[in-house]
């Protein structure tokens with residue numbers, strides 16, 4: 494418990510609040526100071542790799558773009574494959590697509606269908622869970638690809654936006670783990 498609190502304290506101390514970005518009314522959680530600090534970045538990667546091992550994940554899915562920065566080192570650390578979920582129009586092969594709304598706007602994400610199969614148990618990695626729109630769309634893509642969801646791991650959950658409740662159905666009983674809840 495103490496270790497968990499120490500980790501959260503370290504990580505939180507490296508996240509910068511930026512008011513009214515990218516639009517008025519949004520308090521943006523900027524993780525770039527954390528990424529620039531080797532102690533914090535390594536601690537975060539180790540914690541996510543532990544979640545991958547505990548949940549029996551076989552692949553890590555990272556959500557463009559910040560989920561790539563966090564997810565790729567987690568996959569390497571845990572000895573797993575990495576699958577990028579990209580914003581629409583960036584993947585050259587046959588894709589599955591899902592439209593969604595997020596805290597500040599709307600978008601569409603895609604995955605290469607051939608990167609996931611029925612034997613896969615997927616851990617979704619991202620930095621922030623806000624409304625849950627992005628994570629929910631990624632879980633829908635994983636289900637549509639025929640794979641199972643091992644869990645969702647996020648650095649920070651903005652609990653006042655209730656993304657956890659939004660994800661409940663798409664998680665199908667898999668855990669949502671956040672290292673920091675504000």
Ligand SMILES: O=P(O)(O)OC[C@H]1O[C@H](OP(=O)(O)OP(=O)(O)O)[C@H](O)[C@@H]1O
Pocket residue numbers: 556557558559560594595596597600619620621622623624625626627628656
């Ligand atoms: O829970 P939600 O309301 O869906 O918001 C969370 C998402 O928003 C941010 O991504 P963004 O689309 O801004 O992309 P970026 O990583 O490229 O900045 C963040 O990295 C999450 O993926």
Ligand SMILES: Nc1ncnc2[nH]cnc12
Pocket residue numbers: 519520521522523595596597621623624
């Ligand atoms: N407040 C926020 N800070 C950083 N990323 C976000 N994605 C959605 N809402 C966000």
